[in-house]
Amino acid sequence: MSDQTPPKAEVSPIRQLSLIWLVPVVALVIGFWMLIQFLASKGPEITLKLTTAEGIEVGKTEIKALNVKVGVITDVKLSDDYNSIMAVAQLDKDAERMLKTDTRFWVVKPRIGKQGISGLETLLSGAYIELQPGVQEEEQRAFNVLDTPPVAPLDAKGLRLILSHQEAGKLSVGDPVLYEGFTVGRVEKVSFDTQSKKANYQLFIFEPYDSLIRKRTRFWLSSGVELKMSAEGFNLKIGSVESLLTGGVSFNVPEGSEPGELVTRQMSRFRLYNNQNEVRERFYDQYLEYVMLFDESVRGLNEGAPVEYRGIRLGTVSKVPLRLPNQSKGFSNQQIPVLVRIELSRVLEYVDTRNLQELHDNLSLQFSKGLRASLKTANFLTGQLMVDVEFYTEEPLPSALTYKDYDVFPTTAGGFAEIQKQVASLLDKLNNLPLETTLSELNQTLAAAEKTLKSAEQAARSVDALMAQQETKAIPAELRNSLTQIQATLSSYGAEGAPYRNLENALVRFEQVMKELQPVLRQVNDKPNSLIFSDSKGKDPIPVAGE
Template identity: 35%
Template sequence: MALLLGGGSLFMHLRQQGTLVTVIADRADGIKAGKTRVKSHSVDVGVVESTRLSDDLEHVVMQLRLKPGVSRLLSGESVFRRVEARAGPEGVTGLETLLRGDWIALEPGGKGPRPAAYRLADGEATASSRAKGVRIGLTTPDAGLVQAGEPVLFQGYRVGQVEHCALDAKARQLFCRAFIRAPYDHLVTTRVRFHKEHGVAMAAGASGIHLKVASVTTLLSGGVSFDLPQGMPSGVPVKNGAMYALYGDREAEEESRFTQHTDYVMYFEDTVRGLLPGAPVEFRGVRVGTVSRVPFPGAGEAQLLHEDYRIPVAVRIEPGRLVGMAEGDADAREQMDALIRRGMHGTLKIADLVTGALYIELDCCGKGATSGVQVTSSGYPVIPSLKGGLIQVQQGLLSALDRFSALPARELLTQATRTLTQGHQTLRDVQMTLDALNRTLSSPAVQRLPADTQQTLRTLQGTLQSVQPGTVAYTRMVADLQRLNQALLQLQPVLSTLNSRSNALVVEEKPEADPVPVAR
């Protein structure tokens, strides 16, 4: 009975103590036995009980005492992670550890038996193994392109996070694991493409200088963006472990779509300064290819370095860029050969006067038609080229400079100096005239003119008011005018007589005799 009681007491004591978990770490700075807490979802679930060096003196072995009932969170997929103050793509995290010290986060797992010891993980927290979503792999030859903790974006909206990045020394590539949470995991299909999203990107090329500024969030943290190329079918959703190539930017991702191409060589007598790999090859303004090598050492043609030396340039004709052009290598080659036989040729054109970037312009046809397509000794077909595009521009500039230098500069400068001197004298005369006018306007006599004029207007106004209807002067004036009118009416017969007989006032008019009746 005593043994049963003792065993029961020991069992209850061990049960109340909780589960003891062994965790192996590379370092123990910031971890203190009896003080460093273990938390799950920010809830205290245990404490670090002890720390010691491993037998090989290479690692730190920590004993974590978890509270009763917490052992249900442990499985083969559970993760213990150190939480400390850290500056990363998402900003500064773990600031509370500056006051309370580092702590250990327990991320519950889903399946699998519990191991004898766990490995303490460092870095940003990852999604739980029980979280719904999809985990994919990203590979890129640029080791510094992306880092753990950066967001995964779909059309600018955050849908996941880069969980882990490691450099594969053998493959010389950076491998990253990213998690896209549900319900956005169905957006990751077999057709999507991933590229690095830069906050600020500036590029200078054949199409000019481009400056792109992303949103404030992307500007601060960057990120990895994915989308479905325009015009492509959506594809089917992928499962965990799907691998994708990560491109440096959207332009690189777009260029990678044109995998089918036919290689050609072009020889130019013009200077190729400004013609860089990646410059467009256009056919009547539509891009049909890309410059791949400048100069191209694989042309296999031996030339002497003299005035007729031609610089070989390798170009790729990409039929997928031109709607209606055959996609197959053989069909595209046949169409290009037919155009070359009809006289298609290429010339160098200036794409940007500021940067001096060049591109190749193809044109057709009728000039220099041939019966066949020339092939280099190394097997590359040749697209004929014409010189004169850049040379004409250069000759025009030189001609303009010659005409400018031929101008009588000394005489022009002398005449310009004389004109400026006369202009200065004219300005001084105008200034003197303005000064005299100002003195006249500011004289006392001119200043009194407004007052005298105002007094005259007042007098005139008073005079006009005295002859308004209703006044005595107005009544008298009307009566005088009426009497004058009556007198003129009385004089009218006299004036009529004088008008007909001017001597009527001196010679009396004889009276007319009475008429005598005459017998019939």
């Protein structure tokens, strides 16, 4: 049997990469690519400071710009001092260009405010944070969320102004800005300057109403309802419905003032006045100051009372009293000094220093002609007084021309004071009358009258007794019989009586006799001696013709 060895195969290892490893490699590459894409598409992360976290939920509360989602809230926590809420928001890449120093955020939720009802769509979807893009160049990543929506966007067309006032709390964000009762803007921001110790109110005037703002425009608080009781009576003004509920600020150019140049510069500053009357009073800034010395009571004369000349207002009462009388000399014969301002701009359109000097010289001349001031009742209902200026030529010149470095405006007793003096004089005369003697004589007269009345009463009783006698009662019957006889006698002399007929017959016969005597009377009238000499004459011969 022969040995046969089997052949051996030679094995050599082959080095190669398994395809199974491609799977993790591909997965790693995809993951790395996705990471790069995620980092490339990831927007900035910002921090928002809120006063409250009401309605804010992590992962749900969105950040929108013009109702387009640009981010979401990723974290909410308290601040280090526990006074506010710090929220972290992740924004989209495209929102990075919106984050500027003037970018504004606010929470959109249901609100009932001065501008109406807003945010009703969030009742179902929940609150969200609105982003208003900024326009500045500098970027920012931390912002304060506004408590209320802004009045207008930063790029809105209009004019922004700043009003200053000594007191804070006069206006609030959203209050209307009114011109002749029409809303032309809103209060946009309220702040307080600690250095100047003044409150600043930022307004936004919408276009085209910004053209109403002039250099001499004045702003004042509008309370909606303004009731003023002054020497001129009661003055009630009612504004718009919105101003009744929220108040606001009004503006206009004072009457009689030039409007001035158009204001175009943003953030121009103006003063905020308390009311329109204060604006009018501040307009009369050119005036002369005088002191009026009154002998009567100044009760009812208040600061701001008018100084008028025949119904035309010339000035204003500034201070009542200017100073108290010198008490070291007592109060006897002490006059009450009142400081007044004579405001020339109330009657002249243009006033300068030269006009004021001319006015001063003119008034001094008028004082010598009898120009005097007196107190008069301006309102009988309120009892307030005013100063009336009129000419009293019989009044003497004042003894004092100055008082405490002020020129004196001569005064005279007012109408009411004159009435008081007349009443006092009448009372003095009544007191000086001999009332006791008069009363004594009056008592004597009354006693004598009483005796006379008693005598008259006794006489009346005597007459009653006389009338009660039978003889006195018979007198009327006899008197009636006598009157009847007289009437009968008078009747016999009537047209039917015999004496009347006899007289008528006699008159007829007398008339006949007069007719018969008429020829005799004519003859006697023609020839008075006819009764002595005969009137017979021969007839004149009648010539006869020859035979």
